Structures are given as C-alpha cells and as structure tokens.
Amino acid sequence: MSRALYMGDSYLKEWDTKVKSVKDGKFVVLEDTAFYPTSGGQPHDEGTITLEDGEPVKVIYVGKFGDAVSHQVEPENVLKPGDTVHCKIDWDKRYRLMRMHTAAHIFMQVIHNATGALATGGQLGLEKSRIDFSLDDYEPEKFKGYIEKANDVIQQDLKISAIFTTREEAMKVPGFTKLAKGLSPDITDVRMLSIGDFDTQADGGTHVKSTIEIGRLIFLGAENKGKGRKRAKYTIEP
Numbered sequence: 001m002s003r004a005l006y007m008g009d010s011y012l013k014e015w016d017t018k019v020k021s022v023k024d025g026k027f028v029v030l031e032d033t034a035f036y037p038t039s040g041g042q043p044h045d046e047g048t049i050t051l052e053d054g055e056p057v058k059v060i061y062v063g064k065f066g067d068a069v070s071h072q073v074e075p076e077n078v079l080k081p082g083d084t085v086h087c088k089i090d091w092d093k094r095y096r097l098m099r100m101h102t103a104a105h106i107f108m109q110v111i112h113n114a115t116g117a118l119a120t121g122g123q124l125g126l127e128k129s130r131i132d133f134s135l136d137d138y139e140p141e142k143f144k145g146y147i148e149k150a151n152d153v154i155q156q157d158l159k160i161s162a163i164f165t166t167r168e169e170a171m172k173v174p175g176f177t178k179l180a181k182g183l184s185p186d187i188t189d190v191r192m193l194s195i196g197d198f199d200t201q202a203d204g205g206t207h208v209k210s211t212i213e214i215g216r217l218i219f220l221g222a223e224n225k226g227k228g229r230k231r232a233k234y235t236i237e238p
C-alpha cells in the first residue's frame with residue numbers, strides 16, 4: 001500500500017490520480033488518496049472525485065479495509081478502473097477535525113503530565129469531542145483546569161511536525177503513545193508527531209501546523225463511566 005497522502009501533507013486538498021479498482025459500482029480504490037478513512041476516533045473525510053469533463057461524484061464514506069482505503073461514492077457506476085480523476089476534499093469539515101484532533105493531543109498530554117493517565121477511548125466530532133481517561137477519581141473541576149492549561153499551551157504557538165521511523169526507534173521515546181491499548185502490532189513504519197517540545201507520540205492522523213490554529217478549547221462537561229474510566233467533553237471555538 002502506498003503511504004496515504006495526508007500522512008505527508010495534512011493540508012493537501014486537491015490532487016490528480018487514477019482509479020485502481022471499483023467494487024459493486026460504488027466502492028472505489030484510488031492509486032493515491034488524501035481522503036482520511038474513519039479511524040482512531042476521527043470521522044472520515046467527504047468530498048468529490050471528478051472525471052475529466054465529468055460531473056463531480058460525491059464521496060460519502062471512506063473506510064480502511066485491510067491495506068486499502070475504500071471510497072464509497074454516489075452516484076454509482078460512473079467511475080471505472082484506469083480512469084484519470086481529480087479529487088477534492090471537503091476542507092471545512094477536515095480542517096475543523098484537524099483542529100479538534102490536535103487539541104486532543106494537547107489535552108491528553110496535559111492530563112498525562114499531571115496524573116500519568118492514558119486515553120482509553122475517544123471520539124472526535126465537528127460539534128463536540130470526548131476522551132476517556134484511565135482515572136479513578138471523578139473530579140470534573142480538575143478537567144476544567146486541564147482544559148485551561150491546554151489553552152495556555154495552544155497560545156504558545158508551538159509548531160507541529162512529523163517524521164517517519166521504525167517501530168523499534170519509536171518505542172525508545174518516553175510516552176511514545178498516550179493510548180492505553182498501545183501501538184497496533186501491525187504498524188512497523190511509525191510516524192512520530194511532535195508538538196514543539198511539549199509532546200512527541202506515534203500518530204497516523206491529520207493535524208494543524210501550529211497550535212495557534214486550534215483556537216480556544218471549551219470544556220463541555222465530564223461523565224463518570226465507571227472504574228478507571230472518566231470522560232471529558234470539549235469543543236473548540238468556531
């Protein structure tokens with residue numbers, strides 16, 4: 001599988017490529033794609049795939065199946081294997097998710113620094129996002145404080161960068177993952193994402209270039225989901 005284009009450049013919005021395969025007239029695999037598939041708690045991209053002199057075909061779902069990223073399109077039976085196409089991402093949706101996602105990193109690292117907790121789950125959304133932490137005590141007021149700390153970090157305008165390395169090298173970095181489940185065993189080629197010198201961790205998602213792009217984080221509340229699982233909900237300013 002070729003490395004997804006969004007891994008090298010999260011800001012790539014349009015590109016030309018070829019259709020590799022089509023299943024049932026509507027599940028399209030491209031030679032190169034920057035469409036982000038639903039994964040890691042981040043919803044899939046939407047957008048269009050257009051034939052030369054053709055009407056745009058809508059991308060309504062993007063998923064990862066084995067090694068392939070599959071794009072579900074509408075209408076069906078327009079795209080054929082070998083077609084040259086122009087692809088375009090719905091940038092408003094993606095960019096807001098990039099801001100939400102980068103905010104999640106900072107929030108997680110603030111809590112990790114303060115308590116040692118890891119993230120046991122989470123879901124990003126356009127309106128609101130949530131993260132579950134391996135915390136025993138339920139203290140909503142503390143979450144509020146961590147959000148304010150995260151806002152201080154955001155204001156520092158830290159630059160975000162990524163390098164590729166081996167799994168072995170990645171595992172030498174302290175705190176190389178903030179996920180309780182650890183690094184998926186099938187990942188050998190690891191992308192290490194750094195937010196200034198505040199945080200470095202393994203990550204295959206899409207991020208903004210600088211923390212200042214996130215804007216202000218807003219605390220929306222907490223929930224006690226049981227032993228070792230406390231949920232924090234947040235959003236970002238429009």
Ligand SMILES: [Zn+2]
Binds near residue numbers: 101102193204205206
């Ligand atoms: Zn990330």
